Each structure stands twice: as C-alpha cells, then as structure tokens.
Amino acid sequence: MSDLTIGDVARESGIKINTIRFYEDRGLLPAPPRSAGNRRLYDPAAVARLRFIRHARELGFGLPAIADLLRLAGHPEAPCAAADAIARTQLAEVEARIRSLSALRAELQRMADCGAHSAADCRVLESLGDHSLCAGPHES
Amino acid sequence: MSDLTIGDVARESGIKINTIRFYEDRGLLPAPPRSAGNRRLYDPAAVARLRFIRHARELGFGLPAIADLLRLAGHPEAPCAAADAIARTQLAEVEARIRSLSALRAELQRMADCGAHSAADCRVLESLGDHSLCAGPHES
DNA sequence: GCTTGCTCCTCGAGTGACTGGAGATGTTAC
DNA sequence: GTAACATCTCCAGTCACTCGAGGAGCAAGC
Structure with a gap:
C-alpha cells in the first residue's frame, strides 16, 4: 500500500x-x-x-534496445543469449566511438598546442580548413 | 566565372x-x-x-562553435586566442567523453564476458538493474 | 518542338531523447 | 479559506540533420 x-x-x-x-x-x-x-x-x-x-x-x-532488455528481463528463462548479443553490439559501438574520439583528441591537442605560440603561428583555423593536416585514421 | x-x-x-x-x-x-x-x-x-x-x-x-570559428577566420588579425579557446574547450569535452566511454566499455566487457557461460550465470540484466555492481568511476 | 530524365526549388514533417512552459487542477499546511 | 506546491495534459523547442512531396528548370535526343 x-x-x-x-x-x-x-x-x-x-x-x-x-x-x-x-x-x-x-x-x-x-x-x-x-x-x-x-x-x-x-x-x-x-x-x-x-x-x-x-x-x-x-x-x-537506445530506448528500443532498452525495451528489448526489459522484455527479456520479464522472461528469466534463457533470455541470456539475446541480452548478451545486445550488450556485445553496444560494446562494439562504444569501442568504435572511443577509437574515433581518440583520433579527434590527437588532432585537437595538436591544434591547442600550436595556439600557444603567437597569433601568426596559429593553425587552428588552418587545421580545420585542410583535412590533409590530419594524421588521424578517421577519413572515409 | x-x-x-x-x-x-x-x-x-x-x-x-x-x-x-x-x-x-x-x-x-x-x-x-x-x-x-x-x-x-x-x-x-x-x-x-x-x-x-x-x-x-x-x-x-557544434554549429554555434563553428559559426564562431568562421567569424574568427574572417578576421585573420589576432583571433587566435579565441579560436584556441574554442579548440581547448572542445578538447576538454572530447577527453571527458573518452573517460566516460572507457568506463562504459569496462562494464560492457564484464557484461559480455559473463554471458559466455550459461543462462543461469548471465548478469547482463542484473548489471543493469544494480548499479552497485559497477566498478566504474562514473557514478554521481 | 517535344519528351525524357536529371537536377534543383521550397516547404514541411520526422528522427531521438528528452526539456521546458502554459494553463488547469489536485493536495496539503496553516 | 487560502496559499503554496505538486501534478495533470498538451504543445513547442532542442540539435543536426534527413527525407519526401510536388513543382519547375535544363540539356540532350528524336
């Protein structure tokens, strides 16, 4: 009550x-x-x-995946493979996001570092304008 | 032309x-x-x-930040500190995202690993239901 | 000159996962 | 009784697009 x-x-x-x-x-x-x-x-x-x-x-x-998980949770018998598949899919996506963000971090660090010198040396805007400066592996 | x-x-x-x-x-x-x-x-x-x-x-x-950068790019004299600040802010955000995703990865790996045993051992759903199982540092 | 097929136009709706507000009503404390 | 607060429904807005409808421009072939 x-x-x-x-x-x-x-x-x-x-x-x-x-x-x-x-x-x-x-x-x-x-x-x-x-x-x-x-x-x-x-x-x-x-x-x-x-x-x-x-x-x-x-x-x-995402909400659809959570809905799936909640449905699985309602059937404690043998839902595990399905829940595990959802978790593994999510893990793969998280790992891909981490890889991509790590490349971005490297580039931003380079941008932020070079800004410390003088205005004439600043490459922030050039970095963004010229993708060929990227060392990152996130190009299609 | x-x-x-x-x-x-x-x-x-x-x-x-x-x-x-x-x-x-x-x-x-x-x-x-x-x-x-x-x-x-x-x-x-x-x-x-x-x-x-x-x-x-x-x-x-984000688009507002890009609009700022484009405005700065139009004034090549001494915009560098501002552009640099935008880049540094972005870098901090990217680093925070990486930290958070790394914690999530650890948890998802634990979830995916335990699913390999038997249905009775599956902890995917328990993991999600009980945050105290998390070893991660991303709790408020 | 006419058709075919492509590109482009505007406008409006949809996505995901909420967030915030308006205006009305319920509940509680004094 | 009344003031303050909690909750109700509904609707609009966020971000950064994405897609589609319905119409019009444009180049080439016949």
Whole structure:
C-alpha cells in the first residue's frame, strides 16, 4: 500500500518527472493506476525499473534496445543469449566511438598546442580548413 | 566565372545538398546569388568553407562553435586566442567523453564476458538493474 | 518542338531523447 | 479559506540533420 507519486519516483530514480511520463508514452514503463484526482500511483518496483532504464541509458543503450532488455528481463528463462548479443553490439559501438574520439583528441591537442605560440603561428583555423593536416585514421 | 551548382558543391565538399541548404538557413554559409531559373550559384570558395564546416563537425564542434570559428577566420588579425579557446574547450569535452566511454566499455566487457557461460550465470540484466555492481568511476 | 530524365526549388514533417512552459487542477499546511 | 506546491495534459523547442512531396528548370535526343 506504499503508493508513490511521480515526484517520489523521480527523486528515487534520479529521472525527471517529464522524462518518466515520456518513458510511459514510449512503452518503457507501464501506465500506472491513478488516484481519484488522476495522479499516477506507482508501485516501488517502478523505481527499480526506472533505475534499470537510467543505467542502461548511461551505458549508451537506445530506448528500443532498452525495451528489448526489459522484455527479456520479464522472461528469466534463457533470455541470456539475446541480452548478451545486445550488450556485445553496444560494446562494439562504444569501442568504435572511443577509437574515433581518440583520433579527434590527437588532432585537437595538436591544434591547442600550436595556439600557444603567437597569433601568426596559429593553425587552428588552418587545421580545420585542410583535412590533409590530419594524421588521424578517421577519413572515409 | 566558374559558378558551381549546389550539386557540384555537394560532391566536392562531401556534404549533402539538403545539409548545405540547412547550413545556409543557419547562417553558416552566406546565401549565394541565383541564376535566372532560381538555382544557387556558388563561388569555389564555398567549397572550402563547407570543407571547413565538415571537418569541424567531424571533430565534434557544434554549429554555434563553428559559426564562431568562421567569424574568427574572417578576421585573420589576432583571433587566435579565441579560436584556441574554442579548440581547448572542445578538447576538454572530447577527453571527458573518452573517460566516460572507457568506463562504459569496462562494464560492457564484464557484461559480455559473463554471458559466455550459461543462462543461469548471465548478469547482463542484473548489471543493469544494480548499479552497485559497477566498478566504474562514473557514478554521481 | 517535344519528351525524357536529371537536377534543383521550397516547404514541411520526422528522427531521438528528452526539456521546458502554459494553463488547469489536485493536495496539503496553516 | 487560502496559499503554496505538486501534478495533470498538451504543445513547442532542442540539435543536426534527413527525407519526401510536388513543382519547375535544363540539356540532350528524336
């Protein structure tokens, strides 16, 4: 009987009220029952579900992938291969992002370093104008 | 007198036609003169400007930052400190993104690794549900 | 001169994942 | 009773595009 308001749930899950309603709209969170005054009344389990969503979002999962994971979580028997595949896909994407950002970092470091000298030596704008200056491997 | 069509410019800059028009709308590219039939007629300099924009986008700069850089590029006298500051800000953001993604990678690797055993051992969903399992440094 | 096929035009909607605000209503404390 | 706050629905805006509809310009072939 410990019903929670959307504000309580927002505080405990760390997700904003508007975002919780958005997740409900997107089907990530089931629509809860309402009070006589039309307020949403949440079960404590909703907090766990929202924490799950939040953590998955922090890991970079998109909402459709999270919906998949939540569906899998509802069937504890043998969902593991599917969940694992989702995680591996995500891992590959994260690794690709890291590789790409590392190349960008190298280039930005070069840009920032050369700016320390004099205005005449500044190559920030030249760097951006001439991609051939890049040593990075992120060219198509 | 070597006027270029938007299609020429798109090919040479590697930016899609729609995106070029979008950049024009956002003020990153000045509106070019038009032909008798209302087609945009570009100066070859537009290609260089678009390459600059494309490269800056690849480096993760947002459009407002790129607009700043383009404005600075128009004043070659002493704009360097400002351009340098923009580059340094960008570098800090890229480094933060790399740090955060590295933590995510570690967690996803742990998730993907444990999935290799049996369904009963799978911790992908538990990992997402319980943030305390994270070894990563990315908790508030 | 007419058709075919390509390019280009504007405008508007859609993406993802929210965020914020307006205006109305419910709830609580004093 | 009333003031303050929480919540409701709905809608617009963000960023950086992307796509499509419906129409018009343009070059080449017949």
